[in-house]
Amino acid sequence: MTRCVEVTGADGIRLAAWEFADPSRRSGQTERPSGVLLLHGLMGRASHWAPVAHRLAERHRVVALDQRGHGASDKPAEGPYTREAYVADAEAAVEQLGLAPVTLVGHAMGALTAWQLAAKRPDLVRALVIHDMRASALGAASQREWEDWFRTWPVPFATLAEVRKWFGEDDPWTERPTPARGEFFAEVMEEHADGWRPVFSRRRMLTSRATWVHDAHWEELAQVECPTLVVRGVDGKLGRAEAQEMVRVLPRGQYAEVTDAGHLAHYDQPEAWRAAIEPFLDGVLTS
Numbered sequence: 001m002t003r004c005v006e007v008t009g010a011d012g013i014r015l016a017a018w019e020f021a022d023p024s025r026r027s028g029q030t031e032r033p034s035g036v037l038l039l040h041g042l043m044g045r046a047s048h049w050a051p052v053a054h055r056l057a058e059r060h061r062v063v064a065l066d067q068r069g070h071g072a073s074d075k076p077a078e079g080p081y082t083r084e085a086y087v088a089d090a091e092a093a094v095e096q097l098g099l100a101p102v103t104l105v106g107h108a109m110g111a112l113t114a115w116q117l118a119a120k121r122p123d124l125v126r127a128l129v130i131h132d133m134r135a136s137a138l139g140a141a142s143q144r145e146w147e148d149w150f151r152t153w154p155v156p157f158a159t160l161a162e163v164r165k166w167f168g169e170d171d172p173w174t175e176r177p178t179p180a181r182g183e184f185f186a187e188v189m190e191e192h193a194d195g196w197r198p199v200f201s202r203r204r205m206l207t208s209r210a211t212w213v214h215d216a217h218w219e220e221l222a223q224v225e226c227p228t229l230v231v232r233g234v235d236g237k238l239g240r241a242e243a244q245e246m247v248r249v250l251p252r253g254q255y256a257e258v259t260d261a262g263h264l265a266h267y268d269q270p271e272a273w274r275a276a277i278e279p280f281l282d283g284v285l286t287s
Contacts, residue, residue, distance in 0.1 A: 002050075007096050009068060010088035011080070016072035017093055018046040020053040020062045034126070034285045035099030038064040039090060041108030041133075042205055043198070045071035047187055048107075051270035060103075060285070065093050067110070069204050071188075081208040086113045087120060094124050101126035103285065105277075107266060108133050108237075112212055119223035127284040128228040129277055132236040132263050135246050137216040146209060149173060150202045156195030160186050163196055180268030218249055227252045229280040233261035233269070254280055 001022075007015040036056060038049040046064035056062045066073040068089055069081055079085065090113050094102050103126055106114035111133035118125040152172060157163045168174065168182025189196040228250045232238040234257055247253035256276040261269040 004072070005063070005097065007065070007089075007093045009073075009092050010085045011076075013068055013076065013089070014074045015068065015089055015093065016046070016066040017097060018064045018066070019097075020050070020057040020064070022054070022057040033059065033061040035094075035097075035102040036060045036062045037090065037094060037099055037102050037104055037114075038062065039104065039106040039110030039113050040064070040067065040070065041106075041110050042209055043070070043188060043200060044107065044110070044184075045188055045199070047071070048184065048267050052266055052274050055270075055274060056281075060281075061099065063093070063097055063099060065090065067113070069208060070200055075201065075204065079204070079207065081204055081211065083112075083116060083211050086208075087116045090114070090117050091121060091124070100124045103127040103129070103281065105129040105131070106133070107131045108263070109208070109212070112217060115217070115224050115228070116220050118226055118228075119220045122225045125226050127226050127281070128224060129280070130228060130230045130246070131266060131273075132232050132238045134238050134242055135217045135221050135249070136242060138213045140214065143206070143210060143213050147206060150206070153202075156192060156197050157189065158195050160189065160196060163189050178262075178268075180264060184264055184267055221246060222249050222251070224250055225252070227254070227280070227284045229254045229256055229277060231256040231258065231265075231273070231276050233258050233263060233265035235260075235262040236265065237263050256280065 003019050005017045007017045009015045046066045049064040053062050069075045104114035111130040118128050163186045164182035167185040168179050169177045190199050230243050230246050232243050247255045258265040258272045258276050266273045
């Protein structure tokens with residue numbers, strides 16, 4: 001069972017937060033379940049967490065946030081789409097939904113938002129899971145590559161089947177057929193009179209990305225006081241050496257990886273991804 005809860009973010013923006021409730025949880029349960037906030041990556045949405053969120057909800061109070069410019073949340077034309085705005089939105093969600101002390105679980109850009117919030121407000125955060133996000137600066141060349149990639153999208157797509165085929169097979173960024181990637185992007189499309197288009201603005205995605213891609217984030221990582229798990233798909237964007245260096249820099253860092261998985265490990269390998277993070281969650285949430 002999933003319900004949408006409205007959150008007021010920075011600058012009064014309306015954010016959609018999706019709470020995943022386990023109907024089998026006893027109605028008479030007196031113990032307050034621990035709060036978990038799931039933060040998707042750039043171009044993602046809260047529903048991408050569904051494969052793992054429903055299982056985590058068996059033991060925790062699980063909420064996934066559609067971040068500004070994404071999903072069902074507001075998409076102001078002029079933003080702001082700054083790091084400060086994304087972090088303030090997540091902070092507002094934690095406080096307004098009564099999730100503190102929360103475990104933050106972030107994928108890619110959402111992971112950066114999570115560790116920046118953990119550094120800013122250690123009083124709100126019990127634990128942190130960083131999934132496939134680099135602390136190193138990616139640089140201007142990476143941003144230009146994304147600009148070029150966005151221009152290759154054959155938008156609008158005539159059908160969702162075309163969306164799945166292009167992102168799962170034909171996209172030049174796809175090294176091999178990846179059906180889960182096609183499904184991932186099909187979830188962020190909406191139908192218009194001329195066909196299927198993304199729910200987000202590609203221009204605003206580039207604006208969001210520009211606020212973090214040119215900078216390294218090691219200093220903020222070192223300021224995270226809570227237990228933190230760095231988890232990566234073996235074929236993802238975060239290399240093992242950098243992940244292990246992130247663990248070393250973190251005051252209370254741990255490491256895990258998911259084999260036979262890439263950047264979208266939580267989405268295309270949900271059981272393996274849960275198996276990688278649950279020992280960590282069990283340790284920090286029962287201590």
